[in-house]
Amino acid sequence: GAGVSQSPSNKVTEKGKDVELRCDPISGHTALYWYRQSLGQGLEFLIYFQGNSAPDKSGLPSDRFSAERTGGSVSTLTIQRTQQEDSAVYLCASSLTRGESGELFFGEGSRLTVL
Amino acid sequence: EDKVVQSPLSLVVHEGDTVTLNCSYEVTNFRSLLWYKQEKKAPTFLFMLTSSGIEKKSGRLSSILDKKELFSILNITATQTGDSAVYLCAVLGTYKYIFGTGTRLKVLA
Numbered sequence: 431g432a433g434v435s436q437s438p439s440n441k442v443t444e445k446g447k448d449v450e451l452r453c454d455p456i457s458g459h460t461a462l463y464w465y466r467q468s469l470g471q472g473l474e475f476l477i478y479f480q481g482n483s484a485p486d487k488s489g490l491p492s493d494r495f496s497a498e499r500t501g502g503s504v505s506t507l508t509i510q511r512t513q514q515e516d517s518a519v520y521l522c523a524s525s526l527t528r529g530e531s532g533e534l535f536f537g538e539g540s541r542l543t544v545l
Numbered sequence: 546e547d548k549v550v551q552s553p554l555s556l557v558v559h560e561g562d563t564v565t566l567n568c569s570y571e572v573t574n575f576r577s578l579l580w581y582k583q584e585k586k587a588p589t590f591l592f593m594l595t596s597s598g599i600e601k602k603s604g605r606l607s608s609i610l611d612k613k614e615l616f617s618i619l620n621i622t623a624t625q626t627g628d629s630a631v632y633l634c635a636v637l638g639t640y641k642y643i644f645g646t647g648t649r650l651k652v653l654a
Binding site: 463472475478480485519533534536537538539 | 577579581586587588589590593633635640641642643644645646647
């Protein structure tokens with residue numbers, strides 16, 4: 431695609447429900463990143479994919495968070511049993527090369543609100 | 546632990562002023578430093594710096610990296626209200642981009 435696409439753009443859910451956030455990176459980009467941005471805060475690293483594997487998932491806050499990537503393309507971030515502190519904007523980004531210096535291209539983000 | 550620190554946290558200036566934003570870092574296996582502008586949601590790319598002392602310039606914006614002292618600055622001259630945004634600094638380590646908390650710039654007309 432022309433850019434990184436994320437869906438849904440907004441999600442409101444009740445505490446305890448599961449949510450899935452989707453990221454469709456730029457075609458051909460092998461590296462994919464998930465970040466979380468809480469109100470007024472910087473970007474918090476969650477997980478990095480190179481192809482379909484995740485060499486670094488150290489940023490996932492708890493075992494309620496998981497992510498996968500299939501076909502070296504689309505990625506899904508799943509949050510189980512959501513809590514109010516999970517409310518944030520979840521940003522996905524992709525880059526062309528394998529961990530080499532390169533521009534990160536961001537999607538518009540998925541704003542998650544947990545009531 | 547790897548970290549990226551930006552200063553100031555926020556800044557209010559008047560149109561026409563010049564601003565300097567700072568980014569210092571301690572990151573294992575430094576590969577590059579990137580600057581982004583974030584107005585609404587998606588950060589937009591400004592510069593990528595990999596070598597010390599070489600200034601990158603785009604219009605009224607410029608940036609330089611000092612790999613010895615582990616910092617970078619982003620300069621904006623003749624600021625305009627459209628420059629109001631959060632400016633993010635990110636450093637690429639082994640394969641992970643680590644972001645600072647950003648500098649919130651507000652330019653008053």
